[in-house]
Amino acid sequence: MADLYLALLHHPVYDKTGAVVTTAVTNLDVHDIARMARTFGVRAYYVCTPVDTLRRLVARIMRHWERGPGATYNTTRRDALALVRLAPELDAAIAEIEDETGHLPRLIATSARGGPDRLSFDALRARLDAPGPPVLLVFGTGWGLAREVMDRVDDVLEPISGVGPYNHLSVRAAAAIMLDRLRNGR
Amino acid sequence: MADLYLALLHHPVYDKTGAVVTTAVTNLDVHDIARMARTFGVRAYYVCTPVDTLRRLVARIMRHWERGPGATYNTTRRDALALVRLAPELDAAIAEIEDETGHLPRLIATSARGGPDRLSFDALRARLDAPGPPVLLVFGTGWGLAREVMDRVDDVLEPISGVGPYNHLSVRAAAAIMLDRLRNGR
Numbered sequence: 001m002a003d004l005y006l007a008l009l010h011h012p013v014y015d016k017t018g019a020v021v022t023t024a025v026t027n028l029d030v031h032d033i034a035r036m037a038r039t040f041g042v043r044a045y046y047v048c049t050p051v052d053t054l055r056r057l058v059a060r061i062m063r064h065w066e067r068g069p070g071a072t073y074n075t076t077r078r079d080a081l082a083l084v085r086l087a088p089e090l091d092a093a094i095a096e097i098e099d100e101t102g103h104l105p106r107l108i109a110t111s112a113r114g115g116p117d118r119l120s121f122d123a124l125r126a127r128l129d130a131p132g133p134p135v136l137l138v139f140g141t142g143w144g145l146a147r148e149v150m151d152r153v154d155d156v157l158e159p160i161s162g163v164g165p166y167n168h169l170s171v172r173a174a175a176a177i178m179l180d181r182l183r184n185g186r
Numbered sequence: 187m188a189d190l191y192l193a194l195l196h197h198p199v200y201d202k203t204g205a206v207v208t209t210a211v212t213n214l215d216v217h218d219i220a221r222m223a224r225t226f227g228v229r230a231y232y233v234c235t236p237v238d239t240l241r242r243l244v245a246r247i248m249r250h251w252e253r254g255p256g257a258t259y260n261t262t263r264r265d266a267l268a269l270v271r272l273a274p275e276l277d278a279a280i281a282e283i284e285d286e287t288g289h290l291p292r293l294i295a296t297s298a299r300g301g302p303d304r305l306s307f308d309a310l311r312a313r314l315d316a317p318g319p320p321v322l323l324v325f326g327t328g329w330g331l332a333r334e335v336m337d338r339v340d341d342v343l344e345p346i347s348g349v350g351p352y353n354h355l356s357v358r359a360a361a362a363i364m365l366d367r368l369r370n371g372r
Contacts, residue, residue: 016260028214028356032356032358032359035355036355036356038352038354039348039349039353039354040348040349161370162224162227163225166224168262168263169221169222172214172359173218173221173222173359173361176355176360176362180363180366180367181366184347
């Protein structure tokens, strides 16, 4: 099976006006996505932010669960957070994955918006089930990944549809659904 | 189609030692589950806590998004939070659903643990797609729903499996996956 990695980008992403911004790190994004990463066989989960202070904050949260009081309080949380890695930007995550696996990862962006040539869940699932280069699934915060990210990825995954036009899931919820579909089918 | 309702119980649930406790309300549980409820065609989402102060806190969050600054800042959030209802306990939610629909809802508990006679996602999906009484899907916080809840429900939904034995999703992530499976198949 191809290795699956996740990255959650806090920059460059859009705000509601369409400006490119850096969002704050949400503590529960670290925990929730780490837990689903462990559940669904993700090799590592990169929290990407250019803000040093926020990377230090996440490092402190990780230490709490790895070696601090959290390590004995909740061992399943420790197992999940062991998958979290910090990176200042997407390229740092890509470089680390290349070092680790010997291959540049295929970059797959996620988006709540449809568009031409979206990669289907079935197609990505089949790719993950076969031998091949690692896959890095990229999630945006705020109002979504900026164009400069979308323009460089190999593919964009199809959006999640509900029962009507409303489609405003949290990135945590979208990531959970996507991982379930990629591992368990849809 | 049968009406689908959700309830998130903060009591009676287990803590990690197996004691029955009342958990605090997590702000993001209100937001995330409301957003997925709107996306996946849920009729209403009950946040159940016996603690008056916490119900007032949630009511204040709802007001912020319904009529306060949030209503114009983010209209999609307002649309989602309009589905949130407060109840001191499960029975209050059941009574309200009976008032609203004229039928007692079928109670379906969710659990991360397997067991005998679990209801499959396919079976519940088929039930929701056909005419019938409303369905109330009950989620626990903390370490899961207490036995007194499990003993009174009509069915328990099968747990979500990952790629191995690890199965410690947040309730937000589990709810997202379950709703996706119930509406879009698995």
